Amino acid sequence: MDTPSTLPHQHISTRIDALSRRLWEISLELHGRPELSHHERRAASLLSGELAAAGFDVERGTAGLPTSFVARAGSGDAPRVALILEYDALPELGHACGHNLIAAAGLGAALALRDLLPATGGTLLVVGSPAEEDGGGKIAQVEAGVFDGVDAALMFHPGVHNWSWAPLTALTDLRVTFHGRAAHPTGNPEDGVDALHALIRLFTTLDELGENAPSGSHIQGIVTEGGKVTNVIPDHAEGRFCLRALTTGALAELESRFTRCATEAARTVGARVTISREGDAYGHFRSNPVLAGVFTRHLARLGITATEPDPGVFLGSSDIGNVSTRVPTIHPFVRILPPDHSDHTPEFATAAGDERGRAAMLAAAEALACTAYDAFDDPAVTRGAWNVFEEQRTVGR
Ligand SMILES: [Zn+2]
Numbered sequence: 580m581d582t583p584s585t586l587p588h589q590h591i592s593t594r595i596d597a598l599s600r601r602l603w604e605i606s607l608e609l610h611g612r613p614e615l616s617h618h619e620r621r622a623a624s625l626l627s628g629e630l631a632a633a634g635f636d637v638e639r640g641t642a643g644l645p646t647s648f649v650a651r652a653g654s655g656d657a658p659r660v661a662l663i664l665e666y667d668a669l670p671e672l673g674h675a676c677g678h679n680l681i682a683a684a685g686l687g688a689a690l691a692l693r694d695l696l697p698a699t700g701g702t703l704l705v706v707g708s709p710a711e712e713d714g715g716g717k718i719a720q721v722e723a724g725v726f727d728g729v730d731a732a733l734m735f736h737p738g739v740h741n742w743s744w745a746p747l748t749a750l751t752d753l754r755v756t757f758h759g760r761a762a763h764p765t766g767n768p769e770d771g772v773d774a775l776h777a778l779i780r781l782f783t784t785l786d787e788l789g790e791n792a793p794s795g796s797h798i799q800g801i802v803t804e805g806g807k808v809t810n811v812i813p814d815h816a817e818g819r820f821c822l823r824a825l826t827t828g829a830l831a832e833l834e835s836r837f838t839r840c841a842t843e844a845a846r847t848v849g850a851r852v853t854i855s856r857e858g859d860a861y862g863h864f865r866s867n868p869v870l871a872g873v874f875t876r877h878l879a880r881l882g883i884t885a886t887e888p889d890p891g892v893f894l895g896s897s898d899i900g901n902v903s904t905r906v907p908t909i910h911p912f913v914r915i916l917p918p919d920h921s922d923h924t925p926e927f928a929t930a931a932g933d934e935r936g937r938a939a940m941l942a943a944a945e946a947l948a949c950t951a952y953d954a955f956d957d958p959a960v961t962r963g964a965w966n967v968f969e970e971q972r973t974v975g976r
């Protein structure tokens with residue numbers, strides 16, 4: 580199905596053109612002074628300041644996160660469309676995930692839409708989401724109700740593919756502690772219970788669990804404590820384990836199998852085990868095909884063809900997963916490097932600050948604004964998005 584360019588779409592295009600210089604300046608400003616998760620003070624202030632100057636109502640510190648914000652414009656009524664801005668960077672690597680481009684594209688889309696809103700009705704939210712890389716700011720925002728009543732949550736991510744959606748798995752990080760009993764390894768070994776032995780046993784059984792787990796599942800473990808000296812049987816051993824699965828439901832299943840393995844490892848050795856969660860669990864990403872279809876068609880008008888992701892490829896996990904299991908959401912990739920590269924590399928940081936990043940950001944800004952416009956203008960878009968969302972929820976995808 581073609582998405583024709585209408586007068587409002589042309590208006591958006593003209594607006595993005597007019598804004599392009601300022602958007603790129605902002606993008607470069609973020610790129611040149613990267614800030615880590617939860618420390619994005621300058622970015623949050625710059626972006627929310629631009630929105631306030633354009634007449635948006637800005638609330639800062641949303642969801643108890645100092646570098647989070649929500650800017651609102653429009654009538655306050657439905658439909659409600661949220662544009663999501665990320666702006667945190669990576670230690671050592673700077674903007675090697677290209678969040679400077681996500682921020683500038685979302686800002687550009689918001690500014691381009693601003694003066695169309697009185698005619699369309701509805702409410703536009705611009706959600707400044709900190710700490711995607713470390714902590715998951717969107718999880719707190721979801722819990723605080725920021726996305727309640729939203730009909731379409733829209734963002735793009737720069738990448739090494741043009742993909743209409745991102746294959747992102749559910750994730751949880753567990754701390755596993757084995758409690759044994761210290762003893763001298765040759766003096767009174769019969770009194771000892773080797774906690775490290777239980778931890779090593781767990782690693783061994785996980786190999787088997789991994790081999791039998793469904794596609795998209797993965798467990799990565801590290802040892803964080805395994806004894807202090809070699810002349811005492813360790814009474815305490817600890818590991819951290821990152822569990823991933825295709826869906827949030829499959830992750831719960833994997834976690835219970837993991838827990839059984841840990842309990843069995845402890846029992847075999849005679850130790851005791853405790854398991855706790857580190858941080859919040861990330862939901863899997865549920866792409867909304869209706870909204871992704873609208874975005875992809877607008878992107879195609881701009882000369883970028885986005886396809887479905889390659890089957891069997893998974894690109895990590897993100898807090899957008901937690902948004903996407905609550906409301907219809909898109910998170911497409913627009914390429915700034917060829918597929919034989921990766922994000923979180925110095926090359927990706929370079930591309931996020933040069934012409935490749937600029938072109939992707941401006942195209943994404945325009946396609947996001949046009950998608951948001953269609954969600955405001957055509958009730959069939961949000962109705963269709965919710966219908967598919969309910970179907971996906973019913974089958975647990
Ligand atoms: Zn990243």
Ligand SMILES: [Zn+2]
Pocket residue numbers: 676677678711736
């Ligand atoms: Zn990222």
